[in-house]
Amino acid sequence: MNRTFPTAVILSFALCGFSFAEPPSDEGKPASSNVPGQAYPKIDAEGRAAFRIPAPQAAKVQVRIDRTYDLTKDEKGVWTGVTGPLVPGFHYYSLLIDGVETADPASETYFGSKWMHAGIEVPEKGVDFYDVKNVPHGEVRQKLYFSKTANAWRRCFVYTPPKYDACPTAQYPVLYLQHGWGEDERGWVTQGRVNLIIDNLIAEGKCVPMIVVIDNGNIGEFRRPQGKDANKKPADAKAASAAIEAGLAESFRPFEKVVIEDLIPTIDSTYRTVPDREHRAMAGLSMGGMQTYVIALKHLDAFAYIGGFSGGGIGIDGEFDPKISHGGVMADAEAFNKQVRLLWLSVGTAEGPKFYEGLKKYRDAVEKAGVKIKFYESPGTAHEWLTWRRSLHEFAPLLFRCDDSSSDNSPASRREHRRGTGNR
Amino acid sequence: MNRTFPTAVILSFALCGFSFAEPPSDEGKPASSNVPGQAYPKIDAEGRAAFRIPAPQAAKVQVRIDRTYDLTKDEKGVWTGVTGPLVPGFHYYSLLIDGVETADPASETYFGSKWMHAGIEVPEKGVDFYDVKNVPHGEVRQKLYFSKTANAWRRCFVYTPPKYDACPTAQYPVLYLQHGWGEDERGWVTQGRVNLIIDNLIAEGKCVPMIVVIDNGNIGEFRRPQGKDANKKPADAKAASAAIEAGLAESFRPFEKVVIEDLIPTIDSTYRTVPDREHRAMAGLSMGGMQTYVIALKHLDAFAYIGGFSGGGIGIDGEFDPKISHGGVMADAEAFNKQVRLLWLSVGTAEGPKFYEGLKKYRDAVEKAGVKIKFYESPGTAHEWLTWRRSLHEFAPLLFRCDDSSSDNSPASRREHRRGTGNR
Numbered sequence: 065m066n067r068t069f070p071t072a073v074i075l076s077f078a079l080c081g082f083s084f085a086e087p088p089s090d091e092g093k094p095a096s097s098n099v100p101g102q103a104y105p106k107i108d109a110e111g112r113a114a115f116r117i118p119a120p121q122a123a124k125v126q127v128r129i130d131r132t133y134d135l136t137k138d139e140k141g142v143w144t145g146v147t148g149p150l151v152p153g154f155h156y157y158s159l160l161i162d163g164v165e166t167a168d169p170a171s172e173t174y175f176g177s178k179w180m181h182a183g184i185e186v187p188e189k190g191v192d193f194y195d196v197k198n199v200p201h202g203e204v205r206q207k208l209y210f211s212k213t214a215n216a217w218r219r220c221f222v223y224t225p226p227k228y229d230a231c232p233t234a235q236y237p238v239l240y241l242q243h244g245w246g247e248d249e250r251g252w253v254t255q256g257r258v259n260l261i262i263d264n265l266i267a268e269g270k271c272v273p274m275i276v277v278i279d280n281g282n283i284g285e286f287r288r289p290q291g292k293d294a295n296k297k298p299a300d301a302k303a304a305s306a307a308i309e310a311g312l313a314e315s316f317r318p319f320e321k322v323v324i325e326d327l328i329p330t331i332d333s334t335y336r337t338v339p340d341r342e343h344r345a346m347a348g349l350s351m352g353g354m355q356t357y358v359i360a361l362k363h364l365d366a367f368a369y370i371g372g373f374s375g376g377g378i379g380i381d382g383e384f385d386p387k388i389s390h391g392g393v394m395a396d397a398e399a400f401n402k403q404v405r406l407l408w409l410s411v412g413t414a415e416g417p418k419f420y421e422g423l424k425k426y427r428d429a430v431e432k433a434g435v436k437i438k439f440y441e442s443p444g445t446a447h448e449w450l451t452w453r454r455s456l457h458e459f460a461p462l463l464f465r466c467d468d469s470s471s472d473n474s475p476a477s478r479r480e481h482r483r484g485t486g487n488r
Numbered sequence: 489m490n491r492t493f494p495t496a497v498i499l500s501f502a503l504c505g506f507s508f509a510e511p512p513s514d515e516g517k518p519a520s521s522n523v524p525g526q527a528y529p530k531i532d533a534e535g536r537a538a539f540r541i542p543a544p545q546a547a548k549v550q551v552r553i554d555r556t557y558d559l560t561k562d563e564k565g566v567w568t569g570v571t572g573p574l575v576p577g578f579h580y581y582s583l584l585i586d587g588v589e590t591a592d593p594a595s596e597t598y599f600g601s602k603w604m605h606a607g608i609e610v611p612e613k614g615v616d617f618y619d620v621k622n623v624p625h626g627e628v629r630q631k632l633y634f635s636k637t638a639n640a641w642r643r644c645f646v647y648t649p650p651k652y653d654a655c656p657t658a659q660y661p662v663l664y665l666q667h668g669w670g671e672d673e674r675g676w677v678t679q680g681r682v683n684l685i686i687d688n689l690i691a692e693g694k695c696v697p698m699i700v701v702i703d704n705g706n707i708g709e710f711r712r713p714q715g716k717d718a719n720k721k722p723a724d725a726k727a728a729s730a731a732i733e734a735g736l737a738e739s740f741r742p743f744e745k746v747v748i749e750d751l752i753p754t755i756d757s758t759y760r761t762v763p764d765r766e767h768r769a770m771a772g773l774s775m776g777g778m779q780t781y782v783i784a785l786k787h788l789d790a791f792a793y794i795g796g797f798s799g800g801g802i803g804i805d806g807e808f809d810p811k812i813s814h815g816g817v818m819a820d821a822e823a824f825n826k827q828v829r830l831l832w833l834s835v836g837t838a839e840g841p842k843f844y845e846g847l848k849k850y851r852d853a854v855e856k857a858g859v860k861i862k863f864y865e866s867p868g869t870a871h872e873w874l875t876w877r878r879s880l881h882e883f884a885p886l887l888f889r890c891d892d893s894s895s896d897n898s899p900a901s902r903r904e905h906r907r908g909t910g911n912r
Contacts, residue, residue: 099603099604100602100706101602117588118588119587120587121547121548121586121587121588122585122587122588123545123586124545125588161546161585161588161590162543162545162546162547162586163545164542164543164545164546164549164583166583166585166590166591166593167591167597167604169589169591169603169604170603172604173591173597178524179523179594180523180591180593180596180597180604196632198641201631201632201633201641203629203630203631203646204629204630205627205628205629205630206627206628206630206683207625208625209625210622217620217625222627229758229759232656282524335653
């Protein structure tokens with residue numbers, strides 16, 4: 065279910081409770097996202113989640129997850145119910161106690177939609193790329209830094225790869241990775257498991273050891289792109305797209321200043337980075353993808369790799385015109401293709417037409433203009449974290465693979481980049 | 489209010505709602521512990537917290553904090569109420585929606601009493617030792633390590649002081665710092681603000697730069713010390729105390745093995761520590777204080793500094809006998825005083841007689857036996873995080889001040905220890 069951009073469809077589910085046709089089943093194992101010691105929610109082999117909420121004084125208890133389910137009260141005042149089969153991966157969910165939406169006390173909590181949501185992890189059979197495995201692990205560091213442009217102390221998280229401390233001369237490329245609307249710098253660590261995904265990729269020799277920096281993009285006011293006008297006749301659509309681009313640029317200006325003037329200099333002076341564009345990537349999900357396209361395409365002197373996961377392009381429904389869009393940076397496709405090592409866009413096939421068709425339309429227009437863009441579709445996933453975990457898992461191996469044309473002349477760095485595998 | 493060890497007194501408050509005599513006031517500022525954008529709860533100048541919960545379908549809405557308050561519903565279905573003046577510092581709190589205890593969606597969440605509690609930060613006038621200040625900041629690193637004794641990957645947090653990366657030859661002493669019952673390794677970072685407290689102390693030249701390691705002590709089954717028998721006649725009291733000690737030792741054995749066999753070797757091989765007892769401290773709060781006394785007094789070859797915050801000694805009500813208690817390690821007081829650089833115990837004056845009198849009784853008995861023990865009382869605070877923030881603030885400056893008798897011969901380490909201040 066789309067938690068990041070609520071839509072009328074979702075709202076209608078939320079308003080009318082879904083009743084169980086079948087008597088609730090109670091098979092399964094406690095969700096790995098439960099706090100220790102909590103038996104419920106349980107997930108069964110088909111991905112159905114069983115809930116059990118003691119609430120003798122409540123008149124109605126519901127669970128909101130892929131839709132809203134009414135639970136059933138027994139004689140002891142315990143409310144139970146089982147969902148339909150859920151898509152694998154991480155889902156935000158809520159309890160509604162007599163209409164009040166709260167986090168399930170049985171669950172860990174995750175900052176999403178601007179509050180500390182409950183979340184449930186539905187296992188994906190045979191898939192372990194985001195699990196803790198018996199491989200060398202990097203660290204996730206909480207870094208406080210002073211932002212002159214925001215005049216405030218800010219927090220970011222910095223993933224350093226295995227052996228970062230043990231190889232004190234190695235230098236590393238950096239991926240700047242952003243969360244979506246309603247989330248913050250914790251998202252990629254707790255919901256996204258970025259450290260485990262990169263640890264596992266490095267261990268398999270599938271991506272080069274890199275630093276990943278995750279900042280808080282909630283600075284300034286994000287106004288969602290107004291896409292309605294984009295469906296008007298061509299002249300109006302162009303004007304609407306220009307308005308969308310201008311709105312995004314203005315929304316993201318304070319964050320752009322933080323990234324370019326404060327964050328990158330802080331990271332480059334604190335960590336052993338290779339401080340040039342050929343060793344710097346930016347990516348983000350949903351709103352973070354839009355921020356990435358706005359900021360990185362404006363600062364190609366700073367970034368050579370650009371990724372949007374379920375977001376990017378010109379918002380979701382702007383019309384791409386190579387001469388106008390992104391300040392005309394793609395007008396000379398050949399020059400752009402030479403300068404930008406990777407332009408990437410991804411989407412879940414179950415995100416709904418707005419995202420799925422919108423982002424594919426952008427991809428088609430960009431390709432038609434002769435610009436190289438990699439496009440990845442996550443099968444069966446919605447505007448949710450499994451789409452973004454998979455996107456990172458596909459995107460990261462493509463980064464910093466430009467040894468032949470690299471401007472990095474540091475032998476230590478080249479050695480580290482080439483090693484690929486990370487033995488403990 | 490005591491959230492860590494619920495008592496009958498608290499339960500009675502919880503069962504009977506407290507009604508407001510005065511019409512609710514609505515002054516104040518949003519609590520700093522709210523998620524961004526939430527105006528409520530607000531804290532006024534007297535430390536009273538005002539709540540505002542939209543819940544038109546609920547029959548009863550309460551807030552449980554220092555006691556349980558019934559909120560009042562207005563014609564729009566919004567429930568409001570104001571608490572009495574709250575003690576400064578961090579308090580866990582809950583909403584009760586028709587009797588279901590949940591986290592307030594307006595609040596950040598904190599793992600306490602085994603679930604993701606809401607929490608509220610009540611400002612303390614003129615006190616900023618745990619605030620983000622314009623000083624150099626260390627990092628908090630999430631470290632995954634494999635524990636052979638537990639046969640599992642475990643997570644700890646490692647605070648590294650400012651300049652840790654910038655001074656690649658400096659070596660640092662290490663404080664192992666433990667959370668209380670129902671909490672985990674996140675407690676000292678989120679509720680305790682250990683990084684800010686140590687950053688500020690280092691900046692003021694009040695403590696030596698140190699590494700702080702915070703692990704998860706919830707391994708094995710913690711059975712609370714059964715203290716009732718300790719009030720019987722002397723012979724029985726001795727037997728009861730021995731039983732308490734044996735119970736604690738057994739409860740904490742799995743964690744003891746993790747600390748001694750897995751954690752310390754991991755930290756010493758991963759970070760630039762001074763790997764000897766003179767540069768190693770252990771402290772903890774409540775259950776973590778008991779773990780500290782059990783583990784560190786048994787392993788004096790590993791630790792020279794020992795602290796219990798609202799916990800330690802022989803549980804809370806065991807009777808100290810120098811010949812028997814702690815395996816008789818204090819029987820020769822002079823030798824003990826020479827070997828142990830610091831034995832520390834602290835308690836909040838509002839923790840109630842069980843903790844306050846119990847721990848003072850232990851202090852008195854230890855002193856009577858000729859053993860040096862530092863005792864700190866936190867004025868006006870209960871079995872809560874302000875007691876523990878203050879305890880850390882008093883305890884940390886006393887650590888690793890033994891340059892004259894240090895076994896550390898590393899010039900880099902000595903230089904770092906002596907510098908004290910941390911310029912950016």
